[in-house]
Amino acid sequence: MDRFRHMMTLVLLSGAAAGLVLFAVQHLTVVPLIQQAEVYERAGEEAEVASGGHHHDEGWQPADGWERTSFTALATLLTGIGFAALLFGVVFLAGLPLDARRGLLWGLTAFVCVDVAPTIGLPPQPPGVAVAELYARQIWWVGTVVATAIAIWLFFGKGIPKLARPLGIVPLILPHLLGAPKATGQNVVPAEIIHRFSALSIATTGMFWLLLGLLGGILYQKMQAKDADSFGTQPAPLQ
Amino acid sequence: MQNSVALPITGTRAGAAARVWSAVAVLLLGMSIIYVVGFSTISKVHNATHDNRHANGFPCH
Numbered sequence: 001m002d003r004f005r006h007m008m009t010l011v012l013l014s015g016a017a018a019g020l021v022l023f024a025v026q027h028l029t030v031v032p033l034i035q036q037a038e039v040y041e042r043a044g045e046e047a048e049v050a051s052g053g054h055h056h057d058e059g060w061q062p063a064d065g066w067e068r069t070s071f072t073a074l075a076t077l078l079t080g081i082g083f084a085a086l087l088f089g090v091v092f093l094a095g096l097p098l099d100a101r102r103g104l105l106w107g108l109t110a111f112v113c114v115d116v117a118p119t120i121g122l123p124p125q126p127p128g129v130a131v132a133e134l135y136a137r138q139i140w141w142v143g144t145v146v147a148t149a150i151a152i153w154l155f156f157g158k159g160i161p162k163l164a165r166p167l168g169i170v171p172l173i174l175p176h177l178l179g180a181p182k183a184t185g186q187n188v189v190p191a192e193i194i195h196r197f198s199a200l201s202i203a204t205t206g207m208f209w210l211l212l213g214l215l216g217g218i219l220y221q222k223m224q225a226k227d228a229d230s231f232g233t234q235p236a237p238l239q
Numbered sequence: 240m241q242n243s244v245a246l247p248i249t250g251t252r253a254g255a256a257a258r259v260w261s262a263v264a265v266l267l268l269g270m271s272i273i274y275v276v277g278f279s280t281i282s283k284v285h286n287a288t289h290d291n292r293h294a295n296g297f298p299c300h
Contacts, residue, residue: 075291085269232258
């Protein structure tokens with residue numbers, strides 16, 4: 001139980017801290033672009049209704065202003081904790097030691113898997129952009145993240161035979177050979193907003209992953225200095 | 240400066256099992272959280288997490 005408690009302490013602290021910073025940064029950069037894009041999206045919907053199309057009822061949604069901001073803050077905080085649990089869960093499962101430098105490398109690796117690789121086929125986009133069916137995109141997104149992680153494990157993982165390492169190229173490029181689901185419909189948002197949105201989204205998630213890895217590495221060292229067997233992983237090498 | 244050789248862990252096989260099961264529990268928790276904030280198809284959850292999904296590249300409408 002102690003192992004689990006120590007792991008969760010590290011995950012909750014690093015994930016909540018990095019998640020809150022991500023929320024603050026995105027609130028000032030990405031979210032204003034979502035609001036700008038929604039002006040075009042609403043105008044597009046009104047034009048559709050005016051020309052005889054039917055109105056889509058989307059059900060309950062948080063009211064604009066503090067309510068919507070609070071839900072976004074909570075969701076981003078949880079995203080931080082969820083990604084921290086996945087990233088450090090893998091590190092703990094492998095039994096590998098962490099420190100600030102290793103943490104940064106793990107964060108960079110996660111950024112490549114979770115953000116860079118899916119962006120090739122499905123870049124982050126604001127509302128009002130033509131998309132393919134949601135379920136197909138979710139399957140491709142998850143498949144690409146997992147395949148890229150397997151590729152990196154084959155390339156750099158411990159205990160992989162030398163001759164097997166080049167096989168990592170297969171999961172690395174397979175999702176992109178299959179291709180992401182193709183969008184149908186029309187963009188109602190200006191290209192400039194779409195491009196700025198994609199760039200800012202990737203920049204902010206990159207910052208998040210590096211910060212998360214760094215914080216996790218620092219916490220790991222602090223906790224292990226108190227109790228060398230906190231996580232049951234290999235001891236961090238002395239520096 | 241010491242050599243950066245990782246010493247074998249002093250723990251027992253039971254200790255390693257505790258680590259593995261704890262790590263699996265942490266991973267399952269992470270998957271559940273990311274499913275709710277990034278992939279839920281429940282309309283209210285989707286709308287509550289809408290901006291976060293767009294901002295972090297999760298597939299959204």
